[in-house]
Amino acid sequence: MSIQDATARYRRNRQDEIDSATVYRAMAAAESHPQLAEVYRRLADTELAHADFWAEKLREAGSEDAEPRPSIRARTLAWIARRFGPSVVLSTMRSGEMAGGQGYAAQPEAQSIGMHVDERSHDRLLSIIEETPGRGVEGGVLARLEGRHRATSGNALRAAVLGANDGLVSNLSLVMGVAGAALNSTAILITGLAGLIAGAGSMAMGEWLSVQSSRELYQRQIDIEAGELAEIPDEEEQELALIYEAKGLSKEQASALAAQLISDEETALDTLAREELGIDPEELGGSAWEAAGASFVLFALGAIVPVLPFFFLTGLVAVTTSLVLSAVALFVIGAGITLLTGRSIWYSGLRQVGIGLAAAALTYGIGSLIGVTLAG
Numbered sequence: 001m002s003i004q005d006a007t008a009r010y011r012r013n014r015q016d017e018i019d020s021a022t023v024y025r026a027m028a029a030a031e032s033h034p035q036l037a038e039v040y041r042r043l044a045d046t047e048l049a050h051a052d053f054w055a056e057k058l059r060e061a062g063s064e065d066a067e068p069r070p071s072i073r074a075r076t077l078a079w080i081a082r083r084f085g086p087s088v089v090l091s092t093m094r095s096g097e098m099a100g101g102q103g104y105a106a107q108p109e110a111q112s113i114g115m116h117v118d119e120r121s122h123d124r125l126l127s128i129i130e131e132t133p134g135r136g137v138e139g140g141v142l143a144r145l146e147g148r149h150r151a152t153s154g155n156a157l158r159a160a161v162l163g164a165n166d167g168l169v170s171n172l173s174l175v176m177g178v179a180g181a182a183l184n185s186t187a188i189l190i191t192g193l194a195g196l197i198a199g200a201g202s203m204a205m206g207e208w209l210s211v212q213s214s215r216e217l218y219q220r221q222i223d224i225e226a227g228e229l230a231e232i233p234d235e236e237e238q239e240l241a242l243i244y245e246a247k248g249l250s251k252e253q254a255s256a257l258a259a260q261l262i263s264d265e266e267t268a269l270d271t272l273a274r275e276e277l278g279i280d281p282e283e284l285g286g287s288a289w290e291a292a293g294a295s296f297v298l299f300a301l302g303a304i305v306p307v308l309p310f311f312f313l314t315g316l317v318a319v320t321t322s323l324v325l326s327a328v329a330l331f332v333i334g335a336g337i338t339l340l341t342g343r344s345i346w347y348s349g350l351r352q353v354g355i356g357l358a359a360a361a362l363t364y365g366i367g368s369l370i371g372v373t374l375a376g
């Protein structure tokens with residue numbers, strides 16, 4: 001890299017750090033929580049120290065530039081923070097810290113003093129502030145805690161409802177499609193069972209891959225944290241202190257608690273994983289095999305409904321019975337969704353019935369056209 005390219009990069013880095021410090025200062029001035037305001041001030045101080053580092057690099061490269069003014073974007077964000085509160089710009093600042101960490105990871109000068117680690121730490125700290133009740137963007141979090149959106153049922157219920165719904169709608173559409181093609185009941189039954197097994201297997205495999213990938217990612221994040229704890233324990237202690245300050249402890253209490261935790265490496269890593277990364281080291285997001293098994297069963301429970309009548313009935317009676325049973329099951333699933341959405345049971349149930357039967361009618365029509373074409 002030429003000296004001109006390096007100098008341009010140093011200037012961009014210094015400008016970014018000055019911009020970040022400007023916004024953090026505005027956030028500190030607008031923050032009503034004293035401990036949180038202090039956190040923002042310390043973040044601003046860190047960014048200014050980074051700016052000084054890049055200014056020194058510019059001098060070493062023979063450039064004596066005057067300190068630049070904050071950019072228009074930074075001044076605008078600062079005005080928004082002062083006018084509407086720090087919470088409004090938290091997500092934007094998080095994105096900047098994430099991008100900064102990734103950018104500095106590829107720059108030897110920044111790596112030499114752990115600047116990329118600082119940026120990653122800032123990103124995680126802002127994430128904690130954002131998600132902590134009474135701090136940052138609190139509306140969604142407080143609404144969940146207070147039950148206003150009835151979202152306390154969690155991901156397990158959501159996965160159960162949606163898994164059964166996927167199985168029911170997809171297999172109902174498949175069964176109606178082959179019924180429209182005027183195939184006999186035995187062929188429809190075999191097709192429905194094949195669709196059940198194939199769909200449930202696909203769902204299980206997808207869920208296993210998703211959960212296993214998440215577990216591997218979480219483990220890698222914990223390994224990175226363990227490396228940072230071994231290499232830069234002082235910075236990790238400061239980071240823990242900032243986290244506890246963001247949660248409402250005084251600076252002295254947060255520092256004392258962080259020092260106590262960091263003194264034991266195993267306890268420190270466990271705490272950093274939970275508080276900083278939001279990961280339970282013992283669970284790592286749950287068992288991939290349990291998730292796969294649950295997905296298989298839930299999909300199969302939904303998919304068996306439209307197939308059941310064809311075990312005992314034939315012809316139009318079987319098709320009609322399949323539609324009636326599926327409509328009832330769709331209504332029950334729609335009612336279950338209200339536990340997640342808080343909407344009316346009748347509204348969600350009937351909407352689910354309408355969508356499911358519309359999909360079935362579409363595939364029945366297409367099947368009929370295919371059957372007529374093949375027969376002709």
